Amino acid sequence: MTTSSIPGYTLGTAEVAASPISDAEFALLKQTVLLGEDDLRWLRIAGEVLDDQIEAVLDVWYGFVGANAHLVHYFSGADGKPDPAYLGRVRQRFGQWIRDTCAARYDRAWLDYQHEIGLRHTSAKKNRTDGVVSAVPHIHLRYMIAFIVPITATIKPFLVRKGHAAADVEAMHAAWFKAVTLQVTLWSEPYVAPSAF
Amino acid sequence: MTTSSIPGYTLGTAEVAASPISDAEFALLKQTVLLGEDDLRWLRIAGEVLDDQIEAVLDVWYGFVGANAHLVHYFSGADGKPDPAYLGRVRQRFGQWIRDTCAARYDRAWLDYQHEIGLRHTSAKKNRTDGVVSAVPHIHLRYMIAFIVPITATIKPFLVRKGHAAADVEAMHAAWFKAVTLQVTLWSEPYVAPSAF
Ligand code: HEM
Numbered sequence: 001m002t003t004s005s006i007p008g009y010t011l012g013t014a015e016v017a018a019s020p021i022s023d024a025e026f027a028l029l030k031q032t033v034l035l036g037e038d039d040l041r042w043l044r045i046a047g048e049v050l051d052d053q054i055e056a057v058l059d060v061w062y063g064f065v066g067a068n069a070h071l072v073h074y075f076s077g078a079d080g081k082p083d084p085a086y087l088g089r090v091r092q093r094f095g096q097w098i099r100d101t102c103a104a105r106y107d108r109a110w111l112d113y114q115h116e117i118g119l120r121h122t123s124a125k126k127n128r129t130d131g132v133v134s135a136v137p138h139i140h141l142r143y144m145i146a147f148i149v150p151i152t153a154t155i156k157p158f159l160v161r162k163g164h165a166a167a168d169v170e171a172m173h174a175a176w177f178k179a180v181t182l183q184v185t186l187w188s189e190p191y192v193a194p195s196a197f
Numbered sequence: 198m199t200t201s202s203i204p205g206y207t208l209g210t211a212e213v214a215a216s217p218i219s220d221a222e223f224a225l226l227k228q229t230v231l232l233g234e235d236d237l238r239w240l241r242i243a244g245e246v247l248d249d250q251i252e253a254v255l256d257v258w259y260g261f262v263g264a265n266a267h268l269v270h271y272f273s274g275a276d277g278k279p280d281p282a283y284l285g286r287v288r289q290r291f292g293q294w295i296r297d298t299c300a301a302r303y304d305r306a307w308l309d310y311q312h313e314i315g316l317r318h319t320s321a322k323k324n325r326t327d328g329v330v331s332a333v334p335h336i337h338l339r340y341m342i343a344f345i346v347p348i349t350a351t352i353k354p355f356l357v358r359k360g361h362a363a364a365d366v367e368a369m370h371a372a373w374f375k376a377v378t379l380q381v382t383l384w385s386e387p388y389v390a391p392s393a394f
């Protein structure tokens with residue numbers, strides 16, 4: 001699938017809001033999550049490992065969300081029931097996000113799209129991209145932070161699957177953990193007063 | 198050291214603010230970070246492994262904070278320079294926190310103290326416990342979330358050190374990761390509007 005055929009995926013376009021993070025602030029964040037050049041190399045390798053497993057990863061994540069009423073709730077339509085069309089649209093962008101996370105160069109277009117993804121989890125932009133009429137205006141911050149665990153833990157079996165040495169799998173997994181935590185950190189920005197972020 | 202001899206450590210006392218989290222909400226949070234009974238067992242084992250290594254763990258964490266001007270900044274006094282007395286007081290409570298994290302039964306007293314620790318990172322309570330006059334009124338939320346990585350990654354070498362099988366170290370480490378993310382999630386509550394948490 002080409003990225004331009006994914007509905008609502010707008011990385012690198014003028015529709016995306018500008019990130020309020022400066023380059024200096026972002027550098028300090030990367031430093032705080034211990035993310036260095038080596039991690040980028042391991043993310044690239046993880047990208048190759050995951051490339052033909054994206055649908056299987058999404059099956060696990062969607063299985064987890066679907067099995068938890070308090071989570072699938074956020075994908076509900078006007079009637080308060082999970083909206084399969086909404087779930088399906090977000091799933092395509094989620095698949096692309098796995099590729100983007102592994103390929104990230106952390107440039108301005110990427111930073112701006114992180115801001116956009118953050119906004120899409122808040123009442124500023126949730127439901128807009130897919131034209132959904134939903135009973136739920138935003139994802140609560142508690143689950144954004146808590147999700148670092150399932151999104152990190154459940155990727156491990158997929159990183160193992162191509163026969164890499166245990167130490168290499170560890171390195172891929174550590175880089176993935178840092179990359180996910182970095183992104184959730186950026187996504188938390190629209191949740192708080194600017195002075196508190 | 199007995200806990201009652203740690204200045205400002207008030208778990209289980211009437212001085213601690215009450216957590217706004219209900220039992221039902223907390224159960225859903227544990228479910229979201231995939232934290233189960235097995236993890237509690239591994240946390241207990243981690244507690245035994247870490248027991249005589251607490252100072253060494255704190256040396257690593259304080260070394261990291263001290264080496265990063267943007268982090269040690271939060272421990273500064275009125276003159277904007279790191280305050281050794283403040284660092285020292287927090288260090289004692291941080292050591293106790295490692296033990297508490299491994300021994301946690303997740304009861305009301307524990308939940309209330311999580312709320313208290315969250316508040317102590319915000320302008321509601323930072324600096325009060327140690328009577329510090331500081332130029333810095335609160336820890337920014339970005340670093341609270343980002344810190345999940347160093348606090349999780351740097352514990353691993355200490356978990357290895359007592360000769361446990363690799364799979365057991367993994368299980369201890371996974372439980373620690375869940376426990377830390379759960380706590381940062383709880384601590385984020387005073388940072389946001391109640392409706393957004
Ligand atoms: C580590 C935490 C999370 C990650 C990595 C993540 C990832 C993503 C991605 C990549 C998208 C699509 C972004 C785009 O439009 O290009 C998305 C959207 C969405 N996510 Fe998350 N997410 C996280 C937390 C959560 C949680 C906890 C929920 C609640 C169950 C959730 C529910 C949603 C919903 C409903 C959308 C669609 C928002 C809209 O209307 O545009 N997400 N997420």
Ligand code: HEM
Nearest residue numbers: 268271287290291294317323324326336340341344345348
């Ligand atoms: C995973 C994230 C973090 C953990 C586990 C953690 C842990 C702790 C603990 C256990 C305490 C003592 C609580 C008590 O009073 O009993 C504390 C206090 C403190 N922490 Fe953190 N912390 C985290 C993030 C941060 C960050 C990012 C900073 C900034 C460098 C920071 C700076 C401080 C300061 C200045 C205090 C003293 C607050 C006061 O005045 O009472 N913490 N932290």
